[in-house]
Amino acid sequence: MTEQELRTELTARALAGKFDPNNPTQLETEMVNIIRERIQQPDCENGCLLDGFPRTVPQAEKLDEMLQANGQAIDHAICLEVDDEIVVKFAHVTNTDKHPKGIAASLLQERVNSEMNGKACMEVFPNSTLYDDDQVLEAMLQGDVQMAAPSLSKFEQFTKQFRIFDLPFMFKNIDAVDAFQSSDTGQAMKASMTRRGLLGLEFWHNGMKQMSANKPLNLPTDAAGLKFRVQPSDVIKAQMEAIGVSPQPMAFSEVYGALQTGVVDGQENTWSNIYGKKFFEVQDGITETNHGIIDYMVVVGTDWWDSLDADTRSQLATILNEVSTERNAAVGKVDSDARQAILDAGTTIRELDAATRQAWVDAMMPVWGQFKDDVGQENIDAAQAINANF
Numbered sequence: 001m002t003e004q005e006l007r008t009e010l011t012a013r014a015l016a017g018k019f020d021p022n023n024p025t026q027l028e029t030e031m032v033n034i035i036r037e038r039i040q041q042p043d044c045e046n047g048c049l050l051d052g053f054p055r056t057v058p059q060a061e062k063l064d065e066m067l068q069a070n071g072q073a074i075d076h077a078i079c080l081e082v083d084d085e086i087v088v089k090f091a092h093v094t095n096t097d098k099h100p101k102g103i104a105a106s107l108l109q110e111r112v113n114s115e116m117n118g119k120a121c122m123e124v125f126p127n128s129t130l131y132d133d134d135q136v137l138e139a140m141l142q143g144d145v146q147m148a149a150p151s152l153s154k155f156e157q158f159t160k161q162f163r164i165f166d167l168p169f170m171f172k173n174i175d176a177v178d179a180f181q182s183s184d185t186g187q188a189m190k191a192s193m194t195r196r197g198l199l200g201l202e203f204w205h206n207g208m209k210q211m212s213a214n215k216p217l218n219l220p221t222d223a224a225g226l227k228f229r230v231q232p233s234d235v236i237k238a239q240m241e242a243i244g245v246s247p248q249p250m251a252f253s254e255v256y257g258a259l260q261t262g263v264v265d266g267q268e269n270t271w272s273n274i275y276g277k278k279f280f281e282v283q284d285g286i287t288e289t290n291h292g293i294i295d296y297m298v299v300v301g302t303d304w305w306d307s308l309d310a311d312t313r314s315q316l317a318t319i320l321n322e323v324s325t326e327r328n329a330a331v332g333k334v335d336s337d338a339r340q341a342i343l344d345a346g347t348t349i350r351e352l353d354a355a356t357r358q359a360w361v362d363a364m365m366p367v368w369g370q371f372k373d374d375v376g377q378e379n380i381d382a383a384q385a386i387n388a389n390f
Contacts, residue, residue: 009034086312088112088122090147091130091139093252098276100206100334101149101296102126104327111319119312122147128253134232140301141197149204149296153233158193160374166235167371168291168364170383174205174331176390177293185382190297199305200297201317202324206270207335208290212283213266214259218350220244220363226265229255236268238367239292243360252277259283270294275338285348289360298324 010031013019019026090109096102105124112122125131131139133150137158140148155162164170171177180186181203190200211217213226224244230236232249240247248264252273258264259282267279273294274280298320305313343349352360372380 006031006034085118086120086308088120088147088316089125089130089145090122090149091125091136091145092149093128093133094126094273095276096124096126098334098338099272100327100331101204102276103334104204104323105149107327108320108323111323112316115319116312116315120316128251132251132253134251137198137299140299143301143304146304147298147300149298151206151231152295152297153231153236155193155198155297155299156233156235158196158198159189160371161189161192161376161379163233163235163371164375164379164383165293165295166233166239167368167375167380168239169361170368170380171293172387172390173290174207174293174335176383176387177295178203178205178328179386179389180383181295183382183386185379193299194302197302198299199302200299202298202320203328204296204298204324205328205331206294206296207272207331209268209270209292209294210274211266211268211287211289211291212274212279212285214262214282215265215284216348216350217266217285217287218352219356220360223266227263229258229264229267235367235371236292238370239364242367243363255279256282268292271335271338271342275342280342280345280347283347285350286342287350288352289357291360291364 010021010027013030013034014021019030021027090105092101092105094102096106105126109122109124112120130136131145131148133148133154136145136148136150137154139145152162152165156166165177171180186203193200211223213223213228215222215226217223220243225246227246227248228240229250230240230247237247237249245266248258250258250264255264255267256277256279259267259279266283268291269277269279274286280286308316339349368380
């Protein structure tokens with residue numbers, strides 16, 4: 001199949017109304033369908049595909065060249081379902097080069113597609129192009145996606161234990177978070193949703209959360225009466241209500257527009273999220289509260305995971321563990337680089353002195369009492385014992 005033949009077939013299918021050529025997702029999907037149909041024909045050998053295409057994992061830059069005439073491009077490798085190779089779809093909501101999760105997912109894809117070629121092929125769908133974090137777990141349970149790394153807040157619908165990660169000022173810093181997640185208590189949480197069909201494999205770090213709004217935030221009383229975008233977490237809603245904020249649950253992909261148009265006044269996020277999505281452009285400044293964390297857990301459906309043969313499962317788990325160790329160790333630099341980039345862009349970063357920080361702590365700490373029965377006092381005690389070492 002030549003490039004011209006592929007273009008001709010795409011044009012014919014567009015004219016027949018099979019897809020919208022102006023929709024990049026539909027265009028990409030139809031192109032992959034054509035290639036898959038061709039490779040399944042009895043006379044198909046390596047020459048079936050375009051010159052320079054590997055048989056199983058065409059690279060994004062080659063596909064980009066094909067799509068430039070349409071003004072479209074894709075940002076992930078395409079897996080062709082051939083022989084016994086399994087396809088692993090990994091969906092996430094961030095960019096691929098400025099965000100800890102996006103960087104880790106891209107590295108995971110690179111290693112899986114290199115080291116497991118012929119056994120497994122990974123497609124990564126960033127920037128909510130396949131599912132957002134509110135949809136991806138249901139899609140996983142339906143078998144439409146095999147791997148994801150939602151923020152830990154998303155798991156509270158399956159088990160309330162994960163609410164501990166949303167409690168304000170629960171952890172001093174990301175090192176304390178890492179130590180808790182590596183403890184017996186933290187590791188046990190990975191398997192806490194298996195009865196609901198989900199299994200956690202690895203924790204991925206992002207960083208500590210900061211506050212921003214369309215006005216200066218120095219004391220918690222400065223936030224009173226404002227509308228803040230939040231993740232759909234009961235703990236985070238209670239945290240915001242404790243400082244007089246009206247919490248507005250909203251998908252991550254919608255936040256910039258909502259801030260820009262005044263649908264919401266402020267938000268909380270990590271440095272890499274604020275920088276990667278350019279929230280700082282439409283806020284008065286950032287207040288460095290370090291009041292909470294945003295972390296993720298790489299999760300799979302138990303049915304799919306158990307269906308893999310032991311060797312494939314072991315190799316995939318090993319690669320994931322090595323990628324997780326490498327990228328979690330680097331998250332501090334990603335975070336600090338993002339903070340510096342925001343500062344370099346001319347954004348005001350407000351640092352809190354000890355007394356002002358304590359005012360934020362005092363305002364939010366009552367939230368712990370509201371959720372201690374859900375989280376488990378023993379888990380809170382374990383986290384605080386670890387905090388004492390940092």
